[in-house]
Amino acid sequence: MADTMSASSSTSAATGKAPATEQPLPPAVICIGMAGSGKTTFMQRLNAHLHSAHEPPYIINLDPAVRTLPFSSNIDIRDSVNYRQVMSSYNLGPNGGIMTSLNLFATKIDQVVSILETRSKSHEISRILIDTPGQIECFVWSASGAILTDAIASTFPTVVAYVIDTPRTTSPATFMANMLYACSILYKTKLPMILVFNKTDAQDATFAKEWMTDFEAFQAALRESEDGNEEGVGGSGYMASLLNSMSLMLDEFYNHLDVVAVSAMTGQGIDEFFEAVQKKVVEYEKDYKPEMEMLRKKREDEKLEKKQKELDKLMKDMAVGDSGKKETPVVLSDVESDEDEPMYGDPSDEEEVDNDPDEGLKARYQKALQETSQNAMEDAKEYIRKSQG
Numbered sequence: 430m431a432d433t434m435s436a437s438s439s440t441s442a443a444t445g446k447a448p449a450t451e452q453p454l455p456p457a458v459i460c461i462g463m464a465g466s467g468k469t470t471f472m473q474r475l476n477a478h479l480h481s482a483h484e485p486p487y488i489i490n491l492d493p494a495v496r497t498l499p500f501s502s503n504i505d506i507r508d509s510v511n512y513r514q515v516m517s518s519y520n521l522g523p524n525g526g527i528m529t530s531l532n533l534f535a536t537k538i539d540q541v542v543s544i545l546e547t548r549s550k551s552h553e554i555s556r557i558l559i560d561t562p563g564q565i566e567c568f569v570w571s572a573s574g575a576i577l578t579d580a581i582a583s584t585f586p587t588v589v590a591y592v593i594d595t596p597r598t599t600s601p602a603t604f605m606a607n608m609l610y611a612c613s614i615l616y617k618t619k620l621p622m623i624l625v626f627n628k629t630d631a632q633d634a635t636f637a638k639e640w641m642t643d644f645e646a647f648q649a650a651l652r653e654s655e656d657g658n659e660e661g662v663g664g665s666g667y668m669a670s671l672l673n674s675m676s677l678m679l680d681e682f683y684n685h686l687d688v689v690a691v692s693a694m695t696g697q698g699i700d701e702f703f704e705a706v707q708k709k710v711v712e713y714e715k716d717y718k719p720e721m722e723m724l725r726k727k728r729e730d731e732k733l734e735k736k737q738k739e740l741d742k743l744m745k746d747m748a749v750g751d752s753g754k755k756e757t758p759v760v761l762s763d764v765e766s767d768e769d770e771p772m773y774g775d776p777s778d779e780e781e782v783d784n785d786p787d788e789g790l791k792a793r794y795q796k797a798l799q800e801t802s803q804n805a806m807e808d809a810k811e812y813i814r815k816s817q818g
């Protein structure tokens with residue numbers, strides 16, 4: 430686990446902004462967290478911090494159900510979609526309303542990304558901050574949430590800030606539940622993640638850091654809570670043994686995380702948060718981006734392979750056509766779809782054709798087949814050249 434809890438801040442690192450040569454695109458921070466964890470207050474604090482450093486962020490609100498925001502957003506889902514109307518029009522409950530609103534908004538993501546690109550090229554923005562609905566599953570596990578996240582993450586270095594309500598995470602059972610949730614978000618988004626222990630003015634987060642780095646300390650806390658027969662940790666020891674196994678599994682997960690303790694209320698720890706963002710941006714460029722590009726290349730290779738198969742089929746059909754057999758409907762339709770090339774060759778041949786319609790048609794058809802065959806061969810050679818190179 431990377432720890433930035435006690436790291437000192439330097440001027441440039443304080444806001445996590447890298448020199449223009451190293452980081453031409455602004456990092457995007459997606460704030461995810463359970464309802465009431467303090468995402469919106471945290472966003473407000475980040476916004477104020479960046480404005481005071483004269484590095485204004487670009488803010489996107491993706492929570493259609495929020496009534497009022499304590500900051501002004503540049504793009505707000507509520508400007509495009511009326512959540513209440515969506516609920517009544519489609520007869521949906523609150524979660525269905527949020528998901529449908531996100532679906533509707535996802536159709537505009539291309540416009541959003543192009544606006545962001547324009548703004549970032551003109552160096553108007555230092556960061557992109559994204560607030561999401563408190564109903565995490567509506568965003569993280571929905572198709573539209575994935576579309577929105579992928580579109581932004583494939584253009585900008587993107588980091589997930591998972592905001593945790595520290596005072597409500599002090600028992601080993603709720604702590605573990607929160608960590609498992611964070612793990613599932615990491616698994617789903619496949620993006621670098623920072624754990625943000627919020628509300629540290631009310632509850633110090635040192636215990637969390639200790640539990641994440643010292644397995645024995647977590648075991649001791651488990652035993653203690655079992656002795657006290659805390660709710661959720663049964664006296665039978667079943668829950669304790671389950672939590673033991675899970676904490677072993679999560680040990681690996683912790684290695685990929687940065688942890689910061691902040692108070693969105695007082696502003697404590699915000700510098701450390703931006704340092705962690707900068708660290709994760711480097712990680713994104715080094716580890717995540719190549720993986721995303723590899724996945725994209727895989728998809729393109731699969732497309733090429735499919736094209737090659739179709740080409741093989743076409744050539745096979747043409748070979749049948751050349752041998753004088755009549756059943757060549759696929760070839761004919763393929764030629765028909767090529768609007769640039771006349772299907773039966775030069776129209777000036779028409780007079781000749783009129784003398785013997787059947788013979789002329791045959792000759793023109795053979796000619797078209799030969800031409801198409803040549804073109805297909807050229808295509809195939811080009812493809813083989815490309816795939817070998």
Ligand SMILES: Nc1nc2c(ncn2[C@@H]2O[C@H](COP(=O)(O)OP(=O)(O)OP(=O)(O)O)[C@@H](O)[C@H]2O)c(=O)[nH]1
Binds near residue numbers: 467564629695
């Ligand atoms: N003491 C303390 N309270 C905080 C802090 N951050 C947020 N809160 C309080 O926590 C409550 C929830 O904060 P929000 O920012 O609305 O939380 P949210 O995660 O955006 O909530 P949803 O929009 O419902 O998902 C509010 O009463 C905040 O005042 C903090 O750092 N310290």
